[in-house]
Amino acid sequence: MKFPREHVFFADFEASTDGNIHKAYNICFMEDDDDGYTSIWGSDCASKFLEALPDKSLVYFHNLSYDVTFLMSQLEEITGTPIIKGSQTMQIQGKYKGKLLCFKDSYAIISTKLERFPEMFHLTSGEKEVFPYNYYTKELVNTTKVGNIDDAMNHVKDIEAFNENIEKIEDCKIDDEHFDMEVYSSFYCGQDVRILRDGFLKFRNDLMTEFEIDAYDYVSISSISNKLFEKRVYWKNGNLFDLAGKPREYISKCIQGGRCMLAENKKQYNEGELITDFDAVSLYPSAIARLYCLEGIPKVMTEEMKSSEYLLEHLFDDDQAEPTKE
Structure with missing residues (x-):
């Protein structure tokens, strides 16, 4: 069922990485039609974020598999079936205090x-990102917002750019020895969210202009591509149909996977020699x-x-035994 979206947001968490479990301490988010971002600081930023979202909000994270871990324990209910491919979480819908929310992974599309x-x-990329991730420990962010510049510099490679950023970012520098950790974190988190939003909206607008397809309605670039094929090939043909139920189940048995292997399954080392890759690509479009x-x-x-003789004589409806088109 299509999600009844009324609002679209783009968001990103910042989390401490010390210890076995990452802990979120900051989230920035912005709506698709608003140039300003909102920042929430603190160990309860995930719950406050859900509080701030209006009903029927669609929220994009770039790598949802990571960010959704901070939200799962806060959601009261998971609605529908999450769309997960391997280790990638592509979409999850849930409820929070009666609000219906949908989270999607922008990485699945771009x-x-x-x-x-x-x-x-x-x-416009903004200021060069120099962030002392390892300095923002769980203990420190839960204790104070005042950071020590000298200590933080031990966790960055470009010390000069770090100091320049502290000077440039409004209200970031407290004095010659200290900086505001929340302001610094929110600035870069907000910058990432802005870049995500602007890039995604540019991609969406191009799709709308060229193909009349709305990226908000799809989960992955594959589903977008399939919709394009439907519009320009399948339905345009007039005599192609979707398979479902038993016919689809039966025909799907013809699908076989494969893998590339070396002769006799033995590893080979060719140092200093060029290797030719004969693995084919784009097999479906080629076919x-x-x-x-x-x-x-x-x-x-x-x-x-069902006899072999009949099947060989009627491989296709027009009694064609071999393809005639190259």
């Missing part, structure tokens, strides 16, 4: 690091281009049709 967004989408799709609705096979 599968690249956030740091590449400015170049990809021609965005579609060279052959064609069977048209019409599935037909129930009679006993006569």
Whole structure:
């Protein structure tokens, strides 16, 4: 069922990484039609974030699998079936105090690091990111917001840029020895959220302009691509249909996976020699281009049709035994 979204947000957590369990201490989020971001600081930032979200909100995180771990214990109920592929959580819907919320992974649609967004989408990247992640320990962030500049510098590679950022970021520098940890964290967290929002909206607008497809309605780039095929190939044809139920179950038995292996399953070392990779790519598009799709609705096979002789003579509906198109 399509999520009845009324609001769209982009968000990112910052968390302490010391110890076995990461603890969120800061979250920044912004709505798709608002240029300003909101920052929440503290160990209870996840619950306060859920409090702040309006009903029927769609929220994007870039790598939802990580960020959703801070929210799962706060949600009162998981609605529907989460969409998880391997280790990647692509979508989760839940309820919080009666509000229906949906969380999606923007990485499933734009599968690249956030740091590449400015170049990809021609965005302003902002100040160079120099963040002392290991300095923001669980004990420190729960005790104070006042950071020691000298101590923090031990956790960054570019000390000069770190000091310049403390000077540039408004209200960040307290005195010559101290800086505001919340202000510094919120600035970079907010900058990442802005880049995520601007890049995603640029991608969404391009899809709407070129293909009349709304990225908000889909979970992954694969589902977007399939919708494009539906609009421009499948439904346009007029004689292609979705398979479901028993026909789909039966035909899916023809799908076989595979893997690339070395001869006799033995490792080979070729130092200083060029290796040719014969692994094929784009097999499905290649097959579609060279052959064609069977048209019409599935037909129930009679006993006569089950013999090998009949099947070989009727591989396709037009009695074609071999493809004639290259």
